[in-house]
Amino acid sequence: MTSTTLQLNSIFSALADPTRRDILKRVGKKELPVGEVAKPYKLTLAAISKHLKVLEEAKLILKRRQGKQQLVHASPAAIRDASAFLKLYEAEWTDRFDRLEAYLIKNK
């Protein structure tokens, strides 16, 4: 598999989990330490730490150490890749789909 394929695999599977999408939303607005990231969820810190690892491996977030804390923020590159993938098909499919639907209605 190409590296792009592997990247898309990890980006989309990272985005498939609602907790991770929510984390992403929050660290996109403001850089947060892991402890703060974890607060809204009724999950253990270990679970959040795992979610962050998945997001980091998909390059959707970056971490930097500041003293004892690890500060987390969203990284736009991966989101741009996923978004580009979807945009590529969006317009084309919409056109084809509209023509097909019109045809099916006409011949029903």
Add this chain to the structure above:
Amino acid sequence: MTSTTLQLNSIFSALADPTRRDILKRVGKKELPVGEVAKPYKLTLAAISKHLKVLEEAKLILKRRQGKQQLVHASPAAIRDASAFLKLYEAEWTDRFDRLEAYLIKNK
């Protein structure tokens, strides 16, 4: 969980598999019977049928029966939802990220 959340879960996890992304790409160009969809892959028809079910449940494809065959085509609505989700954050994150990077470089 809201229905939008559930939809995004199923859309992104459907897109996380490279075989499914490839199928999607092909049925976006041309409506194909299941047997044709299956041909390029070294998987059983049953496996492809499962992949199609996942895509259908995510509303990324639609099927219609024509005689013995089931014709498969891409449906743009779900792709638009996922694309909208990503676009929403793309610009915002890019801005924030650029400012943060500039700050970190200045203070390194």
Add this chain to the structure above:
DNA sequence: CTATCATTCAACCGATAGGTAAAGTGTATT
């Protein structure tokens, strides 16, 4: 009706995902 073609469903399997609890690591603080 029966046979055949196109596809799906059911049962099963090994691997991966998401969660926990508990031990381990890195960085201040005293």
Add this chain to the structure above:
DNA sequence: AATACACTTTACCTATCGGTTGAATGATAG
């Protein structure tokens, strides 16, 4: 040096995923 704080890693559990084979279904052809 010892303790505390902020995570991360490990070991484990259960559920889901992606695949297989083989039986079942739906639609047409003879």
